[in-house]
Amino acid sequence: MAGSLIGRLLAAERPFTPFESLELPEETRRGAYAVKCEEDAFLLVGKDGWRFFDAAKGSAITASDPLPPSDALTGWRAELAFAPEEIAVCVFKKDAILFEGERLPVRIGALRPGLFLVSGAEGKLVLILDTDRFLFYGGADGAPVGGYVKNMPQDS
Amino acid sequence: MENTVKKELPKPPVFEGMSQYRPPLCFELVGQKLELCLDDGYEYELFFKDRKVLTFGREDEEKKEYAYDCLKPEDVTYFVNFEMTGVTPRTGATFVLDMEQSLVTANFTTIGVNPKYPKMPRPHIIFGAIRKEDGTVPTIRHGYTADLVGKAIHWQYGTLAVVHVYSSERYYRLTIAKEDFIGREIPDTEEFRERRRREMMRLYEEPGDYIKIKEGIYIFNANEELACRERGQGNNLFFLMNLNRMHDVGRSFGHNGEGKPENYTYGAFGNYYDASELLARDSTEYIR
Known part of the structure; x- marks a missing residue:
């Protein structure tokens, strides 16, 4: 089910792949691709899964860690632009994303004000949504992805 | 049943100028x-x-x-x-x-x-x-380049979308896109029609510089001299573009809409744009 979104994210030509942060050299040496999401927050993406690292707290969250659910995004219809001609229109439900007629089961949690984590597909899909700047960062089957979020009229 | 109660959904706050899509600040050079x-x-x-x-x-x-x-x-x-x-x-x-x-x-x-x-x-x-x-x-050294001449890129800054048309080695033009990144028509607002009408009468064209850093990485230096001569103020816009990933970052140095000093950084995502119609027109601002 989540394969179609992951497939779309991975198949893009000239994707808006976020640059690799070199601020966590030990993680980089271990083979993780570090994506800077905020000044003190990083998403580490690799073949063995993903980790969200909160440098301010010195704590990390992985796909198997508990995360208090958030319904702040429930009902939100947003466009994730991840390459020049690639936009994924997603509707966020309490525990799923509706994407191209499919319901992708995910968990959605608040990491901090304005920063949300969406994960699913047994750890293969992760999205960090910055709802202040309307940017997103993520991992799809171990590959870093990212781009901008376009707000859509919610009644459409 | 889904919750149908109206609630506040994400909406971006107001950021300075074109800075909404600016990426997080980088601290990699600290101590160097x-x-x-x-x-x-x-x-x-x-x-x-x-x-x-x-x-x-x-x-x-x-x-x-x-x-x-x-x-x-x-x-x-x-x-x-x-x-x-x-x-x-x-x-x-x-x-x-x-x-x-x-x-x-x-x-x-x-x-x-x-x-x-x-x-x-x-x-x-x-x-x-x-x-x-x-x-x-x-x-x-990094050097001036003609690599971008004849190309145009539609940049999305969040609160602003603009097409930079790299019209020659010394000048650039601006226009607004008729379509978004995936070919959907931009809503035909009064403001949009007015801008189009003005664009048909005269081009917006300014001096610019293009510098190649390495493959796919370029500087675009735009100086708003015409704007300054006409409105009394214009800014220097300095962009560093990664055309391998269609990102840019940059800064505006000059004055804001209220006439106060500004110097802020920004970022954007882009897509190539067909500006052949605009490129074919003669300059209305510069003899050359």
Whole structure:
């Protein structure tokens, strides 16, 4: 089910792949691709899964860690632009994303004000949504992805 | 059943100018001291003291502290921007630090040097190199390029979308897109029609510079001189573009809409745009 979104994210030509942060050299040496999401927050993406690292707290969250659910995004219809001609229109439900007629089961949690984590597909899909700047960062089957979020009229 | 109660869904707050899509600031250079050998004949020291403050000055002079922003649109190319506060005329300093080739391109833009247009920015671009750990200094330089001539890119800054049309080696044009990135028509608003009408009468064209850093990485320096002559103020916009990933970062140095000094950084996502119609037209602003 989540394969179609992951497939779309991975198949893009000239994707808006976020640059690799070199601020966590030990993680980089271990083979993780570090994506800077905020000044003190990083998403580490690799073949063995993903980790969200909160440098301010010195704590990390992985796909198997508990995360208090958030319904702040429930009902939100947003466009994730991840390459020049690639936009994924997603509707966020309490525990799923509706994407191209499919319901992708995910968990959605608040990491901090304005920063949300969406994960699913047994750890293969992760999205960090910055709802202040309307940017997103993520991992799809171990590959870093990212781009901008376009707000859509919610009644459409 | 889904919850149908109306609630507040995400909405971006107001950011300065075009800065909504600016990526997080980069702190990778903190603690590093770079020796910049610029082709103005001087050597400079740039020391990143912490995440907010750097010191800068000529090697043989006292260094001063400045608040800075560092961004990167590419893994090892950095965009460093600060205003040299306390200096007359007002001076903005921007460095593109290319750590792969140990090269630097600097832009010192001054404002207040034009007697007729006191808010006219005057960019001064200087090439140079970064002294390597072994003490050597590369002799090659970043250079002006014609690679972008005839191309156009539709940039999304969040609150602003604009098409930069790289019309010649010395000039650029601006237009607004008729379609978004995936070919959907932009809503036909009154403002949109008015801008189109004005564009049919005259082109918006300004002087620009194009500099190649390396494959796919370019500087675009845009100076709003026409805007300054007509409206009394215009800014210097300095972009560092990664066309391999269609990102840019940059800064605006000049004055904001209220006429107050501004110097802020921004970021955007882009897509190539067919501006052949606009490119085919003769300039209405410059004889050439």
